[in-house]
């Protein structure tokens with residue numbers, strides 16, 4: 001770094017320390033590395049500093065200062081993102097919400113509660129439980145991800161088939177735009193037809209329009225007597241036939257799938273037992289509220305029908321909460337278990353009815369193009385969402401691996417485009433999927449998206465280079 005640039009940076013850091021206080025502006029190498037990236041490991045973080053505001057006024061002061069200095073801002077939540085959305089590569093200021101984690105203003109009548117952006121997802125789930133209510137957005141990283149990050153990525157998870165995505169649970173938002181203005185969006189109303197709903201632009205906006213500082217989240221009646229069935233299935237089309245059969249008769253709260261390769265890795269690396277002795281190529285995990293004997297009987301009949309049809313080869317049903325939790329571990333531990341192989345993740349979706357044909361085509365490409373790579377399939381297949389994970393061989397260089405995966409992704413995304421599917425069902429675009437955005441969104445749409453970005457953030461300081469380039 002030139003001495004002039006170094007001096008400029010020192011001056012900016014000194015000013016940041018004045019805006020907050022020195023101990024809430026970190027610049028040591030370990031902190032820059034820790035807060036400068038998300039869960040992905042494809043980039044080397046290089047932020048200027050990490051700031052930890054403790055209220056909305058400090059967030060606003062930071063954004064105004066960044067505008068004056070033309071300093072990029074990377075919003076940072078729990079850093080569990082899987083699209084390199086919270087990665088700071090070019091001397092940006094990382095704004096972390098770790099110090100803003102208060103829950104307040106619970107309203108039992110409205111069944112809403114206010115969360116600062118840094119509230120951990122699990123903290124909200126636990127709070128809801130204490131009120132005998134339920135916050136249904138759930139996934140394996142709930143113990144670390146933050147509500148601000150969940151909203152910025154419109155996180156989905158394992159209960160979408162019944163409860164929808166994060167978007168469905170946001171009653172109101174308080175944001176600081178890229179211009180430094182504070183907006184209160186929707187005032188927590190259930191009904192509000194007064195024109196464009198700007199709240200929805202910030203949900204899934206990946207921090208490119210501004211910072212989510214506070215959110216009012218909706219809660220719901222907790223599910224009762226949850227019961228899970230784990231079924232061994234011979235192939236992916238059979239997984240879809242099982243879904244169809246069960247969905248016709250029972251309201252499911254989850255329908256997930258994973259491959260034997262995924263399960264083998266989980267049982268090898270965790271104290272988790274195989275659900276049954278026989279191994280099948282795929283497994284379907286179904287969950288429903290077993291409210292009476294009749295429902296249980298219906299589920300068992302459907303299981304028998306699937307067995308007779310050859311769509312299921314073995315299965316087990318949970319008889320207690322601990323059995324339910326154990327079955328879920330088989331699915332929930334997959335992401336974390338495969339992290340050690342720096343997986344290249346494709347998170348693709350189509351409308352559920354098209355999944356069987358779509359899968360057939362994707363499988364053909366993957367099997368012919370990735371003969372030497374280990375592939376781990378799992379996902380929220382009841383939502384039409386598949387996670388295709390390619391594990392990096394230890395001997396292969398990271399950049400070479402990324403290059404090879406991207407070459408095949410092009411063919412995968414050609415199929416996604418043909419089916420009018422999404423190149424990012426839930427992880428977001430960030431850096432990793434930016435070049436593929438055009439496979440899911442038209443040129444006209446992208447130009448409107450750019451115009452929206454510049455309306456909120458004319459100096460392009462908010463998460464610059466993520467999702468799209470302006």
Ligand SMILES: Cc1cc2nc3c(=O)[nH]c(=O)nc-3n(C[C@H](O)[C@H](O)[C@H](O)COP(=O)(O)OP(=O)(O)OC[C@H]3O[C@@H](n4cnc5c(N)ncnc54)[C@H](O)[C@@H]3O)c2cc1C
Nearest residue numbers: 077078079080081085139146148149150152156207212335
């Ligand atoms: C093991 C594992 C399992 C996962 N399973 C799922 C799953 O099933 N479904 C799913 O949808 N995701 C899943 N994820 C991905 C991830 O957990 C979600 O995307 C989550 O919502 C990210 O939240 P975060 O707080 O960690 O955000 P971060 O990773 O910190 O940031 C994500 C994006 O949001 C922006 N951002 C963060 N906070 C704010 C804010 N306050 N204001 C504006 N922008 C902000 C960041 O700049 C970045 O672009 C999983 C991740 C892991 C590691």
